[in-house]
Amino acid sequence: MRVAAIGQGYVGLPLSIAIASSGHTLYAVEIDPVRFESLRACRSYIVDVTDEELRRETENERYVPMANLAEVPEVDVYLISTPTPLTDDKRPDLTYVDRALAQVASVARPGALIVVESTVYPGAIRQHVAPLFERLSGLKSGVDVFFAYSPDRVDPGRDAVLCDVPKLVSGLDDQALEAIRTFYGTVFKEVVPVSSCEVAEFTKLLENTFRYLNIAFVNELSKATSAMNISLREVISAASTKPFGFMPFHHGPGVGGHCLPNNVHYLNHALGSAGHKSHLLNAAAEINESMPRHVMQRLAASLRRQGKSLQGATVLILGVAFKSGVADSRNSPAFAIGAELVSMGTTVKVTDPWLGIDMDSDTFKAVELTADECRHADAVVLVTDHEEIDYETVLASSNLIFDCRGMLNAAEVEQL
Ligand SMILES: NC(=O)c1ccc[n+]([C@@H]2O[C@H](COP(=O)([O-])OP(=O)(O)OC[C@H]3O[C@@H](n4cnc5c(N)ncnc54)[C@H](O)[C@@H]3O)[C@@H](O)[C@H]2O)c1
Structure with missing residues (x-):
């Protein structure tokens, strides 16, 4: 053909x-x-x-x-x-x-x-x-x-x-x-x-929204478990040993990409046209969209414990792509976290091995990941856990590490 x-x-x-x-x-x-x-x-x-x-x-x-x-x-x-x-x-x-x-x-x-x-x-x-x-x-x-x-x-x-x-x-x-x-x-x-285009259209939205809702669920839990001193990642890993009826989803700094954050609104639009208001979809969007601010607030608390504040601090964001292993930064939570930090008077630098240093932004400076960049930052925030990041250098050279992905196990690392 x-x-x-x-x-x-x-x-x-x-x-x-x-x-x-x-x-x-x-x-x-x-x-x-x-x-x-x-x-x-x-x-x-x-x-x-x-x-x-x-x-x-x-x-x-x-x-x-x-x-x-x-x-x-x-x-x-x-x-x-x-x-x-x-x-x-x-x-x-x-x-x-x-x-x-x-x-x-x-x-x-x-x-x-x-x-x-x-x-x-x-x-x-x-x-x-x-x-x-x-x-x-x-x-x-x-x-x-x-x-x-x-x-x-x-x-x-x-x-x-x-x-x-x-x-x-x-x-x-x-x-x-x-x-x-x-x-x-x-x-x-x-x-x-x-049987119809409508079934196929709805199926696609169901598949993606299923993931979005489950991520919202663990994101919401993560806000409480950190205050309860319980590792949600350990809980999820324990629950994953159940051979049926459970599927692991992980909390993180927000949901990016072209699809998931958009598709929830596509489904909401469709339900709205049928006269139905979905509390669940709206709540999930609210929770996932609140995560970048939550990361900023947790980071502010971590810096306070070191006698510092976000105002005047420098923060290095590790990973700008919306997920690991891709060069796609559409709707990435890294931008939303960066914007939250800039609004608090923080200088934000970003680094991503998949995106290089050509990421143009009026507000953030893109840099190569070096020991010096880690040392000069008051905090390093791991937003996207690309395999290619030099984690040894990060661990050895950073003043404070805030890990949004549960990637770094060292005791001194703050986990989302
Ligand atoms: N990215 C994913 O993982 C994924 C997965 C499943 C479904 N989708 C859906 O697939 C669709 C495309 O997403 P994507 O991620 O491939 O987008 P994309 O932006 O990567 O690709 C779209 C391409 O279309 C080109 N384009 C736009 N208008 C054009 C035109 N008139 N003539 C020729 N080229 C044109 C753009 O320049 C771009 O290169 C979206 O509806 C998305 O929701 C995406």
């Missing part, structure tokens, strides 16, 4: 390589000029795709980077993997999907299958995406073109082969479902059809 994949990010690029590796011809459309040039040079910027994979599929002419969809030859399938952020008032923002859809509308021919991979709210494909496309293109869904929804389940940095993860598929009509099922049957080991 000939496929055009719009958006070559954390979702689009690994998916495109998997499709090209399965023998299809994939036109990879990327609007960001820096990313596009990187693709043309076979340099991957996504942790789950190697330069070798990119080179192999490019040389085989199965992976073809394109800057503009209008220049792509006629294809059978369009995939949309563009961002789905929140508006300022935390409502779903489908602007990027709409723009991609407008581009598809200007080139798609009858018979095309249009697959949305981005996370959307239940009802979005039927009530928003398909009608918008029909208005823009004059083509009719279910007659001329076919709409499918197949939420991506990639977890960047996790050592999992994409094609081994069962792929959920759904369609607006029987023909769309059959088309997506057949297509992804050539790429994924297992394809899981569901």
